[in-house]
Amino acid sequence: MSEVTLVDAPRRRIECTVDDRPVRVGEGDTILGACNREGIDTPTLCWGDTLTPKNACRVCVVEVEGSRALVPACSRKVEPGMVVRTDTPRVRHARKLVLELLGSSVDLSTTPRVDEWYDRYEADPTRFGEVARTVAQPAKVDNDLYVRDYAKCILCYKCVDACGDQWQGTFAIAVAGRGFASHISTEYDVPLPESACVYCGNCIEVCPTGALSFKVEFDKRADGTWAEDRQQVTDTICPYCGVGCTLSLTVQDNQIVRVGSPHDSSVTHGNLCIKGRFGWAHVAR
Amino acid sequence: MDLQFQGGEASAEERGALDRLLATQAPRRDLVLPALHAVHDAVGWLSPAGIDEIGRRLDVAPAEVFGVATFYAMFSTTPRPRRVTYVCEDIACTGGAHLTLDPSTDAHAVLPSPCLGLCDHAPARLELDGGRYVGPMARTSTLRGDHLLANVGTTAYGDLVAYRAAGGYRALARSFEVGPAAVVQMVSDWGLVGRGGAAFPTGRKWAAVAAQPTFPHYVVCNADESEPGTFKDRVLLEDDPFAIIEAMTIAGFATGAAQGYLYLRGEYPLAAERLENAFRLARSAGLLGQDIEGSGFSFDIDLRVGAGAYICGEETAIFNSIEGYRGEPRNKPPFPVDAGLFAKPTVVNNVETLACIPHIVLGDARETKLYCLSGAVASPGVYEAPLTVTLRELIESAGGVREGSTLKAVLLGGAAGAFAGPDDLDVEMSFTALRDAGLSLGSGVVMVIDETVDLGAFLARIADFFVDESCGQCVPCRVGTVRQQEAVARLRSGGDALHELALLRDVGVAMRDASICGLGQTAYNAIESAITRIGMFTKGAR
Ligand SMILES: Cc1cc2nc3c(=O)[nH]c(=O)nc-3n(C[C@H](O)[C@H](O)[C@H](O)COP(=O)(O)O)c2cc1C
Ligand code: SF4
Numbered sequence: 001m002s003e004v005t006l007v008d009a010p011r012r013r014i015e016c017t018v019d020d021r022p023v024r025v026g027e028g029d030t031i032l033g034a035c036n037r038e039g040i041d042t043p044t045l046c047w048g049d050t051l052t053p054k055n056a057c058r059v060c061v062v063e064v065e066g067s068r069a070l071v072p073a074c075s076r077k078v079e080p081g082m083v084v085r086t087d088t089p090r091v092r093h094a095r096k097l098v099l100e101l102l103g104s105s106v107d108l109s110t111t112p113r114v115d116e117w118y119d120r121y122e123a124d125p126t127r128f129g130e131v132a133r134t135v136a137q138p139a140k141v142d143n144d145l146y147v148r149d150y151a152k153c154i155l156c157y158k159c160v161d162a163c164g165d166q167w168q169g170t171f172a173i174a175v176a177g178r179g180f181a182s183h184i185s186t187e188y189d190v191p192l193p194e195s196a197c198v199y200c201g202n203c204i205e206v207c208p209t210g211a212l213s214f215k216v217e218f219d220k221r222a223d224g225t226w227a228e229d230r231q232q233v234t235d236t237i238c239p240y241c242g243v244g245c246t247l248s249l250t251v252q253d254n255q256i257v258r259v260g261s262p263h264d265s266s267v268t269h270g271n272l273c274i275k276g277r278f279g280w281a282h283v284a285r
Numbered sequence: 286m287d288l289q290f291q292g293g294e295a296s297a298e299e300r301g302a303l304d305r306l307l308a309t310q311a312p313r314r315d316l317v318l319p320a321l322h323a324v325h326d327a328v329g330w331l332s333p334a335g336i337d338e339i340g341r342r343l344d345v346a347p348a349e350v351f352g353v354a355t356f357y358a359m360f361s362t363t364p365r366p367r368r369v370t371y372v373c374e375d376i377a378c379t380g381g382a383h384l385t386l387d388p389s390t391d392a393h394a395v396l397p398s399p400c401l402g403l404c405d406h407a408p409a410r411l412e413l414d415g416g417r418y419v420g421p422m423a424r425t426s427t428l429r430g431d432h433l434l435a436n437v438g439t440t441a442y443g444d445l446v447a448y449r450a451a452g453g454y455r456a457l458a459r460s461f462e463v464g465p466a467a468v469v470q471m472v473s474d475w476g477l478v479g480r481g482g483a484a485f486p487t488g489r490k491w492a493a494v495a496a497q498p499t500f501p502h503y504v505v506c507n508a509d510e511s512e513p514g515t516f517k518d519r520v521l522l523e524d525d526p527f528a529i530i531e532a533m534t535i536a537g538f539a540t541g542a543a544q545g546y547l548y549l550r551g552e553y554p555l556a557a558e559r560l561e562n563a564f565r566l567a568r569s570a571g572l573l574g575q576d577i578e579g580s581g582f583s584f585d586i587d588l589r590v591g592a593g594a595y596i597c598g599e600e601t602a603i604f605n606s607i608e609g610y611r612g613e614p615r616n617k618p619p620f621p622v623d624a625g626l627f628a629k630p631t632v633v634n635n636v637e638t639l640a641c642i643p644h645i646v647l648g649d650a651r652e653t654k655l656y657c658l659s660g661a662v663a664s665p666g667v668y669e670a671p672l673t674v675t676l677r678e679l680i681e682s683a684g685g686v687r688e689g690s691t692l693k694a695v696l697l698g699g700a701a702g703a704f705a706g707p708d709d710l711d712v713e714m715s716f717t718a719l720r721d722a723g724l725s726l727g728s729g730v731v732m733v734i735d736e737t738v739d740l741g742a743f744l745a746r747i748a749d750f751f752v753d754e755s756c757g758q759c760v761p762c763r764v765g766t767v768r769q770q771e772a773v774a775r776l777r778s779g780g781d782a783l784h785e786l787a788l789l790r791d792v793g794v795a796m797r798d799a800s801i802c803g804l805g806q807t808a809y810n811a812i813e814s815a816i817t818r819i820g821m822f823t824k825g826a827r
């Protein structure tokens with residue numbers, strides 16, 4: 001058998017304009033990719049580096065010449081000659097409102113970078129008044145490994161996609177209900193231990209808001225001992241089987257408080273199994 | 286797939302319903318919606334065991350089946366009797382006034398419903414038993430027209446011979462003579478634009494699908510008709526189903542599709558019965574199926590019945606619903622003509638759009654539109670008229686404003702439309718004239734509002750409608766419709782008008798600019814037009 005070296009087929013380059021600057025990107029790249037290349041910081045929430053864009057949150061919208069409505073940067077592919085604007089009054093207004101609508105209905109206290117975006121877009125999530133409807137509800141603490149605090153859920157669909165056809169293939173959770181009452185749910189809303197969940201924690205890995213978190217983190221936040229300034233992350237190889245997944249261990253005060261995996265790892269793409277994700281409870285204390 | 290089921294053992298009725306559904310067809314994901322209907326019809330609700338059984342038979346995880354089931358308003362996941370009466374709580378029937386329902390019993394549930402598409406029978410009710418149509422039997426409104434409505438009120442709906450005697454199936458024969466390309470050309474040249482609300486040129490859509498090298502192609506007839514105030518498609522489907530079947534067959538022939546889907550809203554059980562019957566008759570006459578009339582062209586149609594979701598009329602949500610997923614719109618591009626149903630090139634057309642097709646193929650130059658007149662007119666109903674008709678003439682043809690009433694406003698285009706004021710009555714009721722006047726024809730809604738209607742309550746009901754019908758996928762619409770509802774409520778109870786109107790505008794603009802689909806993009810339209818055109822909430826007009 002002859003040796004075949006596989007190389008990526010060379011991609012055609014496409015020219016477009018972003019904020020009046022000419023930009024060259026590869027065919028198939030998104031507007032978000034073009035923005036990143038130009039160093040234009042774009043807020044994203046439902047986009048995930050290991051997932052197919054769901055383009056549901058709309059915080060990344062931009063103006064594209066010739067398009068009546070604004071366009072999600074995270075999913076829209078660049079077309080030759082496309083003229084994109086990322087900081088027009090319309091874009092700023094839409095991003096501001098998306099942040100205000102989310103901030104007024106969901107607890108974003110553990111969502112990274114939100115305060116920075118509030119400032120940038122002069123968003124005031126309190127402007128809808130005290131009586132504005134929210135998704136506030138008690139956290140679901142129904143197992144020892146992780147907690148589902150849906151008062152923090154922005155309904156980005158990432159956990160569903162990670163659990164379902166995009167990675168885990170378990171389909172333990174789905175979106176149920178409709179409209180403002182839509183929510184992430186197991187079948188008939190049963191507690192996790194009665195559901196199909198296999199505790200791979202791949203949903204936690206992709207959750208952008210902290211709605212899904214390790215029980216240890218949840219407890220530490222609750223009793224005020226969660227301290228990111230005392231945490232370090234170290235990578236190691238999972239000892240449990242021969243696959244050799246890279247684990248990123250977050251350690252605080254000699255205790256493992258979170259286990260992830262690098263999203264750019266060609267072995268895991270950020271995904272693990274129950275042993276890698278949670279099998280360390282007895283390791284370091 | 287290695288799926289896990291623990292909802293318990295399904296009952297004999299639940300299993301029997303699925304046995305019957307699957308007796309003649311192989312299990313597939315896109316049978317989720319029919320399977321949910323089968324079980325729901327059999328026992329009145331969807332139990333955990335029933336949902337599990339559907340998942341097991343169709344190889345779909347129970348969490349997903351549950352997610353689909355809870356998307357639809359007509360499905361219950363708590364015990365409910367099979368006999369249900371829906372009482373319309375929507376604008377033409379109540380004017381937004383609060384509805385008091387008769388109490389439900391163990392044998393008979395009474396539930397509120399958004400517009401039932403029976404606005405010409407306001408106040409409307411719909412009674413179902415195990416999903417089957419019970420009533421109201423008497424349908425007495427005015428249905429006036431001699432072109433698209435020519436067969437309405439005759440027996441042609443159940444009688445293929447009568448349909449053919451009235452000229453039916455001549456257009457299909459003509460299509461076979463001239464060939465697919467010529468049919469597309471005729472539709473383009475005639476200048477037909479879609480009647481579903483977006484006024485898109487039909488010929489362009491057909492040409493795009495016909496030219497696609499990927500197969501199969503599909504034809505979808507959009508009969509979800511759920512825009513409040515719209516009931517013209519129901520009339521066509523109930524009284525002239527063969528015309529729609531013939532038109533879909535022509536569409537399939539012209540665009541290279543062998544399979545069509547007719548997606549009917551769940552609130553139209555009488556149309557469903559008549560369509561099923563018409564499909565049967567057409568099949569046994571060789572007008573659906575293999576090698577139709579010796580032409581070598583084969584085409585068939587599946588009926589898909591919705592279950593209470595306005596959003597499923599959106600042209601991509603309809604695909605997800607048919608495929609057995611939650612009826613959430615898809616982001617565009619890709620457009621349906623490139624990747625639609627089952628990711629294949631697809632033509633989606635409204636019922637009335639299709640009803641125009643046979644006439645066009647036969648060279649008839651007359652262009653008419655079906656207008657749905659409801660509210661404070663003497664004779665509510667469907668009125669067919671040329672697009673040059675004025676609003677005043679339409680109202681007059683429906684007997685004028687109800688005796689003793691004075692006209693306050695007219696809602697055009699439904700909940701996603703806009704209000705015309707008493708000064709707008711001479712506007713021509715065409716797509717372009719209305720657009721130029723800052724109004725919209727939409728799906729042909731002409732809802733006349735008189736002085737007895739509390740416009741604040743009317744607007745509040747429109748705001749509620751969008752909250753109830755938002756699919757919930759994108760933030761501007763999922764949360765924006767709620768904030769809109771809250772602001773309208775505060776305005777009605779004397780809130781700070783300046784503050785609330787600014788809030789409404791800010792939210793409205795974001796919904797219009799940043800929502801995924803037309804629902805969120807138009808959710809502020811009617812409220813905005815009430816403010817800007819008829820001075821609602823601004824000049825103490827309350
Ligand atoms: C929320 C929403 C609901 C819609 N509902 C319907 C409907 O019930 N029937 C319909 O024909 N079109 C409906 N449409 C328009 C369709 O998206 C699409 O434009 C139409 O079916 C195309 O057919 P036409 O070109 O023949 O009009 C709806 C659009 C939106 C955004
Ligand atoms: S832990 Fe794994 S199996 Fe369980 S819900 Fe999350 S992704 Fe699905």
Ligand code: SF4
Pocket residue numbers: 152153154155156157158159160184203206207208209210211212
């Ligand atoms: S739980 Fe997290 S990942 Fe899942 S939808 Fe909510 S915010 Fe997104």
Ligand code: SF4
Pocket residue numbers: 596613614754755756757758759760762763800801802803804805806
């Ligand atoms: S605009 Fe509304 S209905 Fe349309 S996708 Fe977004 S949430 Fe769903």
Ligand code: FES
Pocket residue numbers: 043044045046047054055056057058059060061072073074075
């Ligand atoms: S990040 Fe693009 S829509 Fe959410």
Ligand code: FES
Pocket residue numbers: 373374375376377378379399400401402403404405407409513514515
């Ligand atoms: S049936 Fe009541 S508003 Fe249409």
